[in-house]
Amino acid sequence: MMKIEVLLVEDQGMVLGALAALLNTEPDITVSGTAGNGRVALDLMAKKPPQVLVTDIEMPQMTGLELAAEVKERFPKTRVVILTTFARPGYLRRALDAGAQGYLLKDRPAAELAEAIRRVHRGLRVVDPDLAAEAWTADPDPLTDRERQILQRAGDGMSTADVARELGLSEGTVRNYLSESIAKLGVSNRIEAARLARSKGWL
Amino acid sequence: MMKIEVLLVEDQGMVLGALAALLNTEPDITVSGTAGNGRVALDLMAKKPPQVLVTDIEMPQMTGLELAAEVKERFPKTRVVILTTFARPGYLRRALDAGAQGYLLKDRPAAELAEAIRRVHRGLRVVDPDLAAEAWTADPDPLTDRERQILQRAGDGMSTADVARELGLSEGTVRNYLSESIAKLGVSNRIEAARLARSKGWL
DNA sequence: CTTCGCGTATGACATTTGTCATGCTGACAA
DNA sequence: TTGTCAGCATGACAAATGTCATACGCGAAG
Known part of the structure; x- marks a missing residue:
């Protein structure tokens, strides 16, 4: 056998x-x-x-x-x-x-x-x-790739400027993605957004 | 045996x-x-x-x-x-x-x-x-009780205003404690501060 | 071929967050 | 008693964060 x-x-x-x-x-x-x-x-x-x-x-x-x-x-x-x-x-x-x-x-x-x-x-x-x-x-992941990428870094404590530099975007753009993510997840700041997304397994 | x-x-x-x-x-x-x-x-x-x-x-x-x-x-x-x-x-x-x-x-x-x-x-x-x-x-926990209390909540995504309301403080005071904690821990924002403190077992 | 929707990107503006100078209190040592 | 020191508290100011209107390209639906 x-x-x-x-x-x-x-x-x-x-x-x-x-x-x-x-x-x-x-x-x-x-x-x-x-x-x-x-x-x-x-x-x-x-x-x-x-x-x-x-x-x-x-x-x-x-x-x-x-x-x-x-x-x-x-x-x-x-x-x-x-x-x-x-x-x-x-x-x-x-x-x-x-x-x-x-x-x-x-x-x-x-x-x-x-x-x-x-x-x-x-x-x-x-x-x-x-x-x-x-x-x-369960709800499907509402985030786009970019949003995930940015939320991940923000959730690790990186500032908007850090994230922008690392991904080659303007700070405004990064803030915009964060804002979108926060709205999509129905929370009120990046910390809650990252926590929620992580708990759902989206990050 | x-x-x-x-x-x-x-x-x-x-x-x-x-x-x-x-x-x-x-x-x-x-x-x-x-x-x-x-x-x-x-x-x-x-x-x-x-x-x-x-x-x-x-x-x-x-x-x-x-x-x-x-x-x-x-x-x-x-x-x-x-x-x-x-x-x-x-x-x-x-x-x-x-x-x-x-x-x-x-x-x-x-x-x-x-x-x-x-x-x-x-x-x-x-x-x-x-x-x-x-x-x-290991460094001993440098945080005071108040600082721990506030950092805990901030790390869970509560805004300064939420924390102030819950603890009966002014927003300025809460920000001040956060600022102190951030300085003591040698990091640059509340997210990193909460993460570091948690990893050390201080929260 | 158009139109539509989506992902991406931006900057102006409002709000929140972080820093700093300052003051009050009570405990404890001189 | 007085000095001083730590913890707590505050508001003005500066900096970072969040919101919004807007725009462009691309692929799918019509």
Whole structure:
């Protein structure tokens, strides 16, 4: 019997090791490699692509969503399962757009991980049911690319001038995008706008 | 040979199960129980106190720090190891005050968990070395109560006027406190100030 | 081919935010 | 008692932020 080969990507060493131990207790699954960030994961895959890639989203250098997109491009036969803390509709949508076959929350019982890997390996999709339901009713991201780009930086504390310089725009333009974003999100300043957008998974 | 009995407390099911799998691969350690929050953990301990309790900090209903304090009170023979994502000096201090013998970060390699449990079981203390060093050199919170109060609200997106109304101050006063905080923290606006203060555990 | 809508871009103007000089109070040491 | 020092409070002023009217190009719908 061929075991399912899984590559694990997760930036918290303790959790990475623990998940590996968990999966190795499954008779039909083997952890073929582990990585602490997306770059390392891609290097490992270049040598030997696994059948299933399990990755966290929020990681330094390269997010799991970016990784998923790149994997879909370069290793189309590898299935991707996103494993994250965050039940954000925006993340789910972007994960599916990026070609992920699975989206699982760390809140769920441990047994669901192996089961999800098996299903995805068989060609099925696996999406956390509560989140899927929420994503169905949830408002779509109303922001344009530019607005997202600017809101992101403003939310990190950059001044209008900083943002304008970095993106090669006039300050007035930057203020205008911020104003648009604030209006679209129905809030009253850039701080609330950034917080809301982040909580929805739009940034 | 007597195995070391460990009770695991962690609110994310996936991580809880994975940590249990990890520890069960150690020949001298056995996971005697698991709980998703502090209340359940105390119930389990009432029946059979483990030798070592490993707990996360941020959990619903009862934090790991509260749990540690209660365990010290009711089950003084059980050693406590805090296992958390957050490298905040303030947390470390409170953990040690609450009677924890260990403070470990989820960033660290998986092998360190078992080792920490062994050390703590032998009566030693285990504290993440980087964090201990940081806690030693770390700047103390330079903010006054008022400044904290105001920075907190500003960081949540409240306008100066909102804050002034809620705290019964004039707008000028609120701006002044914000200005003071910004200067003390060496940043250039309220957003950065709130972010920095939060990251240090001062809010 | 037009018209429309959308994303992008700008600057003038109003509002909010940040800085600074100043004053009041109470605790504590000289 | 007096000096002084920290925390709290204020308003005038300067700077950054938010709003609005406006304009241009481009692709889709008519």
